[in-house]
Every structure is written in structure tokens, then in C-alpha cells.
Amino acid sequence: MKIGIPRVLLYYYYYPIWRVFFEELGAEVVLSSRSSKGVLVKGLKSAVDEVCLPVKLAFGHVLDLAGKVDLIFLPRMVSVKKHEYICPKFLGLPDMIRCLRGLPPLIDVSVNLHKKKSNAYAAAQEVGKIFTGSHLKIWTAYRRALTVQKKYFRLLHLGLMPPEAIAIIEDQVKEEPLPESEDMTIALIGHPYNIYDSYISMDLIGRLRNMGAKVATAEHLKGQVVSRNATRLPKKLFWTLGQRMIGAACHYLERPEVCGMIHVAAFGCGPDSMTGELIERYARAAGKPFLNLTLDEHTGEAGVITRLEAFWDMVNWRKTTEAFGT
Ligand code: SF4
Structure with a gap:
């Protein structure tokens, strides 16, 4: 099964965990194209005028995946930390996107850690059930994904930018110590x-x-x-x-x-x-x-x-x- 991930919004924080999780469950991950004028124009044509620029761009990225994948992963991000919230536009995004025609079904699982952190695994289980009936397989995929996510954050804390850290995680480039800079x-x-x-x-x-x-x-x-x-x-x-x-x-x-x-x-x-x-x-x-x-x-x-x-x-x-x- 091909899962599309739009290269927008919290992709910059959570792409490594999402990718490893899906791959461990046997799915193929397909990213939307890099942002460009064409992708943005697609989004501008389909989004309502009132939303912010990143959400308009998100529309363009989702449309870019149409016809390329079986499912699109667009989680409803409510909260990623106890007692805190993500902007309400993230919450409504899956509903806005669902009004578009010609798109594959969405995986719009709610991620809400406002009350407890363990809700993250409940969300993983809900998604995992689409691919397998084995709880053990879902648990293993979740643990492997968390390990990669830890490595990703470690690279960011060393001073790398997300695209650079993702390139290392995906073995496109080797991890090397950052040079001392006088800049x-x-x-x-x-x-x-x-x-x-x-x-x-x-x-x-x-x-x-x-x-x-x-x-x-x-x-x-x-x-x-x-x-x-x-x-x-x-x-x-x-x-x-x-x-x-x-x-x-x-x-x-x-x-x-x-x-x-x-x-x-x-x-x-x-x-x-x-x-x-x-x-x-x-x-x-x-x-x-x-x-x-x-x-x-x-x-x-x-x-x-x-x-x-x-x-x-x-x-x-x-x-x-x-x-x-x-
Ligand atoms: S915080 Fe919300 S309104 Fe602001 S740019 Fe992000 S998604 Fe848009």
C-alpha cells in the first residue's frame, strides 16, 4: 500500500517517526513534491481565502499526491504536549481537505496528548490496524519509530536543519561533526x-x-x-x-x-x-x-x-x- 505524506506543517517535526512506522508495517511512503509555484497555485485555487499561507500550501501538497498513492496521511493534530495545544487550523485541516474531489481516502487519526502522553500509542494503534491485526507488530513498529525520532531530534540539537537531519536519517549523506564556525x-x-x-x-x-x-x-x-x-x-x-x-x-x-x-x-x-x-x-x-x-x-x-x-x-x-x- 502506498501512503502519501504531504511535505508541509508538522512534517518538519515528525516525518522520521511517521515514515519508519509505516515502513515497519509494510507500506511504501511517498512524499509530495517539494514546494513550488505550481504546488502553491494548486492550493490557492482550492483553499478558502481566510486561511493562512501554510494551510493554503498544505492543500497544494495534498492535491499533488492525488493519483500517486492509496491513502494520504493527514493526522488531526490537536495537542503534542500535555496541557498545550496546536493551532486550531491543524484541527480543521482534514475536514477542509475532505471537501476536495478526486483524492484518495485520508488517514485522519486524532493526535491529542493534552491529557496524557500515552495517547500517542493509542493513535499509532488506530493507524496500525489499517495494515495489520497484530498488536505486537504495531508495538514493534511504534518503538522503532520512536528510536529514529530520538536520533532525529539529537541531530537537530547538534545544529542541523531538518532537511539536513532527514538526509542523514535516510542515509543520503554521512553524519559528520559540524565544523567550528567563526560566522x-x-x-x-x-x-x-x-x-x-x-x-x-x-x-x-x-x-x-x-x-x-x-x-x-x-x-x-x-x-x-x-x-x-x-x-x-x-x-x-x-x-x-x-x-x-x-x-x-x-x-x-x-x-x-x-x-x-x-x-x-x-x-x-x-x-x-x-x-x-x-x-x-x-x-x-x-x-x-x-x-x-x-x-x-x-x-x-x-x-x-x-x-x-x-x-x-x-x-x-x-x-x-x-x-x-x-
Ligand atoms: S499557527 Fe496556525 S494560523 Fe499560524 S501559520 Fe500555523 S497553521 Fe497558520
């Missing part, structure tokens, strides 16, 4: 599906690296570091991704090697409008150069490049004036 560090804060999708982000990470920056993101930090720093907020945020972004921003703003911060938001994102504002205030208070980029389907590449270059000039100017004590 200036820029913290890039945003939802994983915005910053790591090189089409949507207009290859921000690649451009920053070409300019000579070392890029640090929230995914490079362990959960405890993020949670500890997020307690700076007077009240706990119940959105997991928003909390990750605030916690990572607060951590990086206190690091002397971090010379500037870029916050990437998606147009139409409710949580971003609040977390972005808070991050900007913290960055201004810390006196670090700060750039806020809001992406939507009309964002032009030239505008992004101009703002990025101006930001980089500011970071370098600040560095030089600090070096001369002026």
Missing part, C-alpha cells in the same frame, strides 16, 4: 513550516549562510531550555509552537554570540500576530538588530532580499562600532 550568529525564529520550506521562505537560511551568517533556530534547542525561557511570559501560552518561538527568542537574545534576530510570520496567522509582537518588544529591549518578515502568496523575492541585505548591513555596522567601542 556571526543570526537567530531565525518562525514556524518550522515557514522557515524550513525553502520555497516559502525564499531560501532565507541559504541566503543568510551565503552572507556569512551561522543560523540558529528554535529546533536547535532542547525542550527544557525553551520551556525555561518561555516562563518569562506573565502567563503560559497554550500554543506549543508559539511557546517554542518565544522561549527560543528569549534564549537567543541573551546569548552574546547572537548578533541579530529575524522573525518570520505568515500572513493570516492569528498566533503569529501576538507572538511576533512580543518577540519584537523583547528584541528591542535587548538592543539587538531585529527584522520582522511577513510572508504571503504575494510576497516578492526582491523586497525580501532588499530587507535582508539592509538587516545584514545593520548587523555588521553594529559589530564594527562595538569593536571600536563607539
